[in-house]
Amino acid sequence: MAIATVNPTSGTMEMLIEPHSADEVQERIAQAHAAAQALRDTSFAQRAEWMNAAADILADQAEGLGELITVEMGKPIAQSVAEVHKSAKAMRFYAEHAQQFLADEALSDPSTVGATRAWTRYEPLGVVLAVMPWNYPLWQVVRFAAPALMAGNAGLLKHASNVPQAALFLDTLFERGGFPQGSFRALLIGGSEVESVLADERVKAVTLTGSEPAGRSVAAIAGDHVKKSVLELGGSDPFIVLASAEVGRAAETAVRARISNNGQSCIAGKRFIVHTDVYDEFAGEFARLMSELVVGNPLLPETQVGPVATSAGRDELAELVEDARAKGASVLAGGFAPDLPGWFYAPTVIADLPEDARLIQEEAFGPVASLYRARDNDDALRIANQTTFGLSSAVWTTDPDEEEFFVSGLEAGAVFINGMTVSYQELPFGGIKRSGFGRELAAVGIREFCNLKTVWRA
Numbered sequence: 001m002a003i004a005t006v007n008p009t010s011g012t013m014e015m016l017i018e019p020h021s022a023d024e025v026q027e028r029i030a031q032a033h034a035a036a037q038a039l040r041d042t043s044f045a046q047r048a049e050w051m052n053a054a055a056d057i058l059a060d061q062a063e064g065l066g067e068l069i070t071v072e073m074g075k076p077i078a079q080s081v082a083e084v085h086k087s088a089k090a091m092r093f094y095a096e097h098a099q100q101f102l103a104d105e106a107l108s109d110p111s112t113v114g115a116t117r118a119w120t121r122y123e124p125l126g127v128v129l130a131v132m133p134w135n136y137p138l139w140q141v142v143r144f145a146a147p148a149l150m151a152g153n154a155g156l157l158k159h160a161s162n163v164p165q166a167a168l169f170l171d172t173l174f175e176r177g178g179f180p181q182g183s184f185r186a187l188l189i190g191g192s193e194v195e196s197v198l199a200d201e202r203v204k205a206v207t208l209t210g211s212e213p214a215g216r217s218v219a220a221i222a223g224d225h226v227k228k229s230v231l232e233l234g235g236s237d238p239f240i241v242l243a244s245a246e247v248g249r250a251a252e253t254a255v256r257a258r259i260s261n262n263g264q265s266c267i268a269g270k271r272f273i274v275h276t277d278v279y280d281e282f283a284g285e286f287a288r289l290m291s292e293l294v295v296g297n298p299l300l301p302e303t304q305v306g307p308v309a310t311s312a313g314r315d316e317l318a319e320l321v322e323d324a325r326a327k328g329a330s331v332l333a334g335g336f337a338p339d340l341p342g343w344f345y346a347p348t349v350i351a352d353l354p355e356d357a358r359l360i361q362e363e364a365f366g367p368v369a370s371l372y373r374a375r376d377n378d379d380a381l382r383i384a385n386q387t388t389f390g391l392s393s394a395v396w397t398t399d400p401d402e403e404e405f406f407v408s409g410l411e412a413g414a415v416f417i418n419g420m421t422v423s424y425q426e427l428p429f430g431g432i433k434r435s436g437f438g439r440e441l442a443a444v445g446i447r448e449f450c451n452l453k454t455v456w457r458a
Contacts, residue, residue, distance in 0.1 A: 003164045003188055008074040008307040009297055009342045017164045019188045025197065029127070029156065031182025033202040036126045036154035038180045044099035047150050047179075054177025055091035058084060058138075065138065065169065067299065072163045073134050074306040074343075075261050076298045087142040090425040094446065098150035101443040102450065110457075117457045122450040124152035125228070126204040129197055131218060133210045134160035134309055135264045140209050141170055143425070145184055147446035149174060155184045156203065158194055160210075162310060195221050205229065205449050209266075212434055230438030230448050232266065232430055234363045235391030237421060238384035239269030240406065242377065243277040245396035245418075251285040254369070257394065257420035259293060259347055262306050263367035264313070266435075267392045267414075267421040270364055273372045273383050283351065283371055287332035290347040290369065295338055307342045308366045314343040317366040324350055324357040324370075332371070361387060377405060385411045390433035392421040413439075 005014040020028070039047070058065070066081035075083075102122040110118040130144045137159070145155050159167035171186035187197065191214070198206050198221050205228035208218045215231040222229040239257055241250045257269035274282045298306030308314040314337065321335055334348030351371040353359055359370045374380035384393065384406075392414040395406045407415050413431040414421060423429045423441060430439040438448055 001190075003161050005072050005165055006162065007071055007342070008309050009071075009299075011311070011342050014071060015165065017168070017188060019190070025187055025189060025193070028182070028185040028187060029197065029200055029202055032127045032154040032156050032185050033182075035180045035182035036124070036152075039149070039152045039154060039183060040124055042152065044102075044150070047152070048095035048098065050174070050178035051091050051095040051146060051150060052177075054174050054179070055088040055095070057173060057176055058091070058142075059088040062088075068165055068169070069137055069163075070298050070306070072165055073137060073309040074298050075264075076303050076306055078301065079261060080298075083136055083139050087138045090139075090142055090441075091146045093425045094146040094150045097443075098147070098446060101446050102151060113456065115456050115458060119455050121453045121455060122151070122447060123453055125449050125451060127154045127156060127202055128449050129156045129158065129194075129203050129206045131158045131194060131206065131208040131210065131214070132160065134163045135261055135266075137163040137166035138170070139423075141166075143423070143429075143440055143445070144207050145170070145174070147441075148449055149179065149183060151446050151450055153449055154182065156197065157184065157186045158189060158191075158197070159186060161190070164188060194218065198222060198227065199225055203227070207438075207440075207449075208232070215436060228449065230430075230440070231436035232391075232438075232440060233434060233436040234365075234389055235266040235268075235431065235435050236270050236361075236363050236387045236389045237267060237392050237394070237412070238387075238410070239272045239394045239420075240374075240380050240384060240396065241272070241274045241278060241282050242380070242395070242397040242399070242402055243275040244398045244402065245275075245278065246398070247278050247281050248285065250396040250418075251282055251289060253420050254282075254286055255289045255293070258290070258369045259305050259367045260420075262298075262308060263347075264309060264365050266363075267423065269369075269394055269420060271370050271372060271383070271387070273374050273380050275374050275376070275380060279373045283332065283349075286369070286371070287349045290349050290367075291333040293347045295344060295346060296340070305347055305367055307340075307344045309343070311343050313365060314345050317345050317364060317368055320359050320362060320364055321348060321350060321368060324353055324359050327354045327357050329353050329357060329359075334367070363389065377402060381406065381409045385409070388434045389431070391431035391435040392416065394420055 334346035
């Protein structure tokens with residue numbers, strides 16, 4: 001079955017691309033395997049030269065690539081162009097720091113283990129499969145590919161089926177920068193074919209960013225074949241506003257946190273938990289700002305919120321809101337699909353959620369915010385931790401004791417104080433609970449797909 005680019009702004013098909021045949025998949029795995037063998041023998045300096053060249057190619061095409069991203073998945077054009085530049089920046093970051101991150105580490109006193117010298121070394125695993133989502137079609141891939149290639153691994157990409165043009169661009173990017181043929185290959189295949197690729201003995205590990213069901217499936221396959229896996233799954237991140245917070249600034253940031261990428265981000269603030277002393281002030285300002293956002297064609301510079309990427313995603317959002325409304329929740333803004341072609345949903349704020357509302361536990365992947373009133377700080381922490389997810393979090397406070405209370409108590413992979421969660425190449429990224437395991441980015445991200453080898457010398 002052909003793989004389609006369907007424009008979520010109009011609902012029309014832009015392009016049909018034929019998937020790879022079984023023989024083509026085997027050929028691409030073979031290319032990646034051969035490239036991995038070659039990359040092991042290259043220097044960090046050589047790989048850095050190639051990576052910087054690929055980053056230049058990416059940056060030089062930022063405007064055109066930004067439009068491609070927007071057409072395929074619908075984010076506002078300025079955010080798409082920014083994603084391209086962010087990806088190029090991460091590539092340069094790993095080109096500069098990979099050798100430092102993977103340097104040998106000597107035991108300071110080897111005599112404690114009966115040796116004259118003892119040290120550890122990071123070595124590449126080989127071919128790593130990446131199963132990636134559509135919401136950041138370049139950034140999600142590059143933040144895996146740049147460290148993996150700089151470590152000397154080769155990569156295979158099974159991208160989301162609704163962004164095939166992004167996948168095809170990435171298929172040749174690193175080779176155009178100078179990497180050996182096959183160092184990074186896209187596989188245009190369906191989800192059902194991932195198992196056979198991961199089971200192939202030439203593939204040594206897998207990383208997945210996506211839904212919890214997809215993560216469970218891939219982790220089970222990897223476990224069955226005793227292969228390393230890293231999972232970055234869903235999130236229902238709390239955005240906590242305490243009585244000491246600067247409420248106006250918190251409300252403005254809350255809007256950006258919720259509608260960035262049209263609300264389709266694992267690390268977006270989704271549950272807004274507000275101390276009762278400032279609840280009414282925050283709720284009024286938040287709902288007002290959300291209702292004033294410009295919704296429309298994401299290729300237009302004035303648009304702040306574009307469409308949801310798929311019709312199924314838009315329908316799921318509507319079902320979550322209607323479930324909450326039917327059970328007695330209050331809709332303070334939005335709560336409807338605008339009369340526009342494509343898959344739009346109005347920026348929405350919903351409050352007074354009953355305990356049996358699906359929004360209490362399920363991730364709203366779109367511009368829908370749920371609002372909670374907390375009696376005190378303990379209650380705010382209880383609400384924040386009641387979800388099954390644990391990706392990131394944000395806390396607004398001017399009180400150092402409150403800050404420490406939430407940094408220590410929040411069940412999450414990250415805590416942002418007086419700001420919104422953003423992924424930076426300099427900081428580790430990942431979650432706990434059903435948000436997955438393992439880390440991307442920073443030094444730990446490049447080490448995830450290396451063999452940490454201990455060496456002992458008499």
